Amino acid sequence: MTPLLGAVKITTEYYLAVGALMFTIGAVGLLIRRNTLIMFMCVELMLNAVNLTFVAFAKRLNDAHGQAIVFFTLVVAAAEVAVGLAIIVAIFRRRQGVTADDVDLLKG
Amino acid sequence: MEAIVFFIFSGLVLSGALGVVLFRHPVYSALSLVAAMISVAVLFLQQDADLVAIVQIVVYASAITVLFLFVIMLLGVDKREERDTSFKSARIVAVLLGILMLVGLGTIAGRELSAGTAPQTHPLTAPATDGVAPADEGNVEALAKVLFTDYIWAVEAVSVMLVIAVVGSVVLARRSRSGVARSSGEALA
Numbered sequence: 440m441t442p443l444l445g446a447v448k449i450t451t452e453y454y455l456a457v458g459a460l461m462f463t464i465g466a467v468g469l470l471i472r473r474n475t476l477i478m479f480m481c482v483e484l485m486l487n488a489v490n491l492t493f494v495a496f497a498k499r500l501n502d503a504h505g506q507a508i509v510f511f512t513l514v515v516a517a518a519e520v521a522v523g524l525a526i527i528v529a530i531f532r533r534r535q536g537v538t539a540d541d542v543d544l545l546k547g
Numbered sequence: 548m549e550a551i552v553f554f555i556f557s558g559l560v561l562s563g564a565l566g567v568v569l570f571r572h573p574v575y576s577a578l579s580l581v582a583a584m585i586s587v588a589v590l591f592l593q594q595d596a597d598l599v600a601i602v603q604i605v606v607y608a609s610a611i612t613v614l615f616l617f618v619i620m621l622l623g624v625d626k627r628e629e630r631d632t633s634f635k636s637a638r639i640v641a642v643l644l645g646i647l648m649l650v651g652l653g654t655i656a657g658r659e660l661s662a663g664t665a666p667q668t669h670p671l672t673a674p675a676t677d678g679v680a681p682a683d684e685g686n687v688e689a690l691a692k693v694l695f696t697d698y699i700w701a702v703e704a705v706s707v708m709l710v711i712a713v714v715g716s717v718v719l720a721r722r723s724r725s726g727v728a729r730s731s732g733e734a735l736a
Contacts (some may be wrong), residue, residue, distance in 0.1 A: 447550040454590065455656035457557045461564050461583075463649040468568030470641035476619060480567050480580050483611065487587050490603075498594040503689045507698055509599050510690075513606050514705045518712035520611050524618045525716035531622050532722070 454495035462488035475527050475537045479520065486516045552593060559586035577615045584608040597686040 465484035472478055490509045497505025527537055534541045563583030570576045584607040591600035694702055 447554075449550050449553045449593075452656060453553060453557075454594070456653070457560060457590070459649060459652035459656050460561055462652065463645050464561070464564040464568060466648060467641050467645035468564075470644065471638045472568065474573060476573050476615065476622075477567065477576050480576055480615065483580065483607070484564050484567060484583065487584065487607065490599075491587055491590060494591050494594050494596045494599060497596065503693045504697070506596050506599050506686075506690055507693045509596070510602070510694065511698075511701060511705055513602060514709060517606055517611060518709055520614055521712050521716040522719065524614060525719035527618060528621070528720045537622055 451495050451499040455492060458488045458492040458495065460488075461485075461491065473539050475530075475539050478539060479523055479527075483516060483520070486512055549593065552589070556586040556589045559583070560590065573619045574616065577612055577619065580615070581608050581612050584612070595686060598690050 462485050465481045465488060468481035468484070469478050472481065490512055493505045493509050493512070497503065497509075530542060531537055560583050563579045563581075563586060566579030567576045567583065570579060585604060588600040588603040588608065591597075591603060
């Protein structure tokens with residue numbers, strides 16, 4: 440690659456910036472998509488961005504606690520996907536669709 | 548070298564994330580989610596998080612994505628989202644909110660970080676002692692020490708939560724035979 444790119448010193452802030460961008464893309468995607476499956480994927484993106492931030496700080500502070508927290512986030516994400524997809528399957532059985540606008544029983 | 552790897556894979560992470568949001572077809576979204584997850588794993592590897600990177604690939608890029616693809620194949624692709632045109636103004640608001648959030652997060656991330664003041668009870672890598680080679684303790688050992696001492700109750704609680712999640716998802720997705728048992732499903736939909 441170019442020597443210019445290789446000369447950049449990658450600090451913690453670079454990883455934090457990638458995490459922030461990824462989190463924002465996930466949040467905006469959660470708002471603009473109506474397909475519940477893709478909304479779920481956006482939640483996964485947001486969780487992953489937080490994991491990236493945790494790992495960046497663990498490296499920065501040289502502390503293993505940051506990486507331990509990532510494990511709990513991973514487990515919670517896995518459980519959330521299992522339960523969420525089961526709910527989507529249950530909704531699909533009754534509505535024949537996975538659009539979030541279908542589920543508006545609580546609309547004010 | 549570190550910078551080159553960082554720029555390549557952070558570009559892959561961000562394009563994968565954009566692909567999840569922008570692809571019309573859910574299968575393409577799931578595949579770009581895989582690309583983003585694997586690239587995040589490379590970024591983990593760059594920051595001495597070996598075990599977390601492997602678990603990221605095994606759990607996120609494999610298990611969770613296969614679950615997503617399985618449900619997409621099971622349910623088929625919903626075409627109704629594309630016909631919905633009453634949603635345009637909400638999209639503009641969402642993008643504006645996203646820009647606002649990015650500014651806020653960028654302000655926090657751009658602040659000058661203070662030096663590490665945390666008590667160094669569990670360093671990621673063991674420091675070299677007396678100029679000899681570093682102690683034979685890697686990332687896995689350091690992480691295991693933390694998980695099974697400081698976080699032992701959290702580990703136990705998380706295992707209970709996983710069992711509850713498995714039972715709950717089976718109950719939710721079960722196809723009941725008689726009409727009597729459908730009441731829980733009706734409350735959902």
